Amino acid sequence: MSLTKKTVISFLTFFLSLFIISAFSLVISPVISSMNENIVINIVIPFFSTLVLISFALLQGLIRYLFHKKALDSNTTLLSVSISKFIMREKIIFYLLLIFFYLLPLLRGIIFDYTLLIRIMLFIGSVFFIQMLLRKSNKNTKIFFQRNGLLITGFDARIEIPFRLNVYIHNDSGYYSYNDIENYFIYSDRIELYLVNSIGKIVFHANGELKRQVTGLMVQNNIPIRNISE
Numbered sequence: 001m002s003l004t005k006k007t008v009i010s011f012l013t014f015f016l017s018l019f020i021i022s023a024f025s026l027v028i029s030p031v032i033s034s035m036n037e038n039i040v041i042n043i044v045i046p047f048f049s050t051l052v053l054i055s056f057a058l059l060q061g062l063i064r065y066l067f068h069k070k071a072l073d074s075n076t077t078l079l080s081v082s083i084s085k086f087i088m089r090e091k092i093i094f095y096l097l098l099i100f101f102y103l104l105p106l107l108r109g110i111i112f113d114y115t116l117l118i119r120i121m122l123f124i125g126s127v128f129f130i131q132m133l134l135r136k137s138n139k140n141t142k143i144f145f146q147r148n149g150l151l152i153t154g155f156d157a158r159i160e161i162p163f164r165l166n167v168y169i170h171n172d173s174g175y176y177s178y179n180d181i182e183n184y185f186i187y188s189d190r191i192e193l194y195l196v197n198s199i200g201k202i203v204f205h206a207n208g209e210l211k212r213q214v215t216g217l218m219v220q221n222n223i224p225i226r227n228i229s230e
Contacts, residue, residue, distance in 0.1 A: 005174070006160055009067060013060040020059075021052055042115040043122070046101040050126045053097055054133070057157045061137065064160075064173050068153040071175055075146045079213055083152065083171040084190060084203040086138050090158050090170065094130045098123060133157050141173065143204055145217060149177035152202070169200025176202070178221040185226040186211055194226060 032044060102123035106116075134157060141154035156173045182196045186206070191214055193202040206214065218225075 005067065009060060009063050010160060013056060013063055016063075017052065017056045017059055020055065038113075038115055041105075042119050046105075046119060047122055049101045050098065050122070053094070053101075054129070057094075057133070057159055060159065061155055061157045064156060065153060068151060068173065068175070071151055072144060072153060075148070075151075077144045077146055078217065079210070080142050080144045081204045081206070081210060082139065083141050083143055084205060086134055086158065087170055091130075091134055093159055093161075094134070095127065098126050098130070102126070141171070143171075143202065145214070149175055149180070150202070151175050169195060169202075171202055171204075172200070178217075178223060181218075181221075181223050183224050183226040184214075184218055185228070186215070192226075 032040060035044065102119055106119075137155050137157040141152065141156045144151045144153070152171060152173050152175075154173075158173075160172070176195070180195055181193050181202075184191060184193045189205055191204060191206045191211065195201060
């Protein structure tokens with residue numbers, strides 16, 4: 001996907017999330033205002049922050065999918081395959097934010113009461129939920145090989161920050177023409193498609209039949225096999 005589209009999706013997600021969260025805050029503010037300050041600081045705020053994080057990821061995934069749905073429906077799919085597992089770089093932003101929400105404030109001082117136990121339990125529960133969300137997302141994000149290129153789409157809950165420096169693509173959702181693929185290499189258990197200008201790669205597991213089909217598409221589109229020394 002182009003940087004422009006990624007930026008549009010990110011900003012659209014941000015403003016929609018801001019609207020939804022603001023509306024939700026207005027609804028629950030009377031309840032929160034009547035709570036004990038210690039409970040609000042140690043339980044409500046980190047839990048609410050987690051809800052914001054999850055909502056943003058789900059909303060961005062939905063908007064991203066809707067952007068790609070037309071391309072998926074209007075083009076013939078020759079074959080499809082699940083992407084390889086998410087790498088740590090794609091998941092680390094979730095865990096860093098959870099640490100920031102739940103654990104970092106404890107450095108200012110720990111009060112050993114029931115709110116600390118609840119805070120730790122919420123942290124563990126949030127980590128578990130994020131892991132399940134990413135696992136589900138990983139299984140449902142697929143590569144669709146089409147006549148003029150390939151489309152990576154599905155329920156993709158990864159958070160994209162399009163304006164970060166040194167962007168390296170690793171199975172990022174979006175459309176890639178065959179001209180975007182510089183070369184490829186077939187390993188014993190997977191195939192890697194290397195993008196032009198060394199901006200990243202598309203990786204997926206493959207058996208014998210899938211290797212044969214993908215090789216045929218690469219040959220048909222004049223994409224050379226990668227020299228192992230590269």
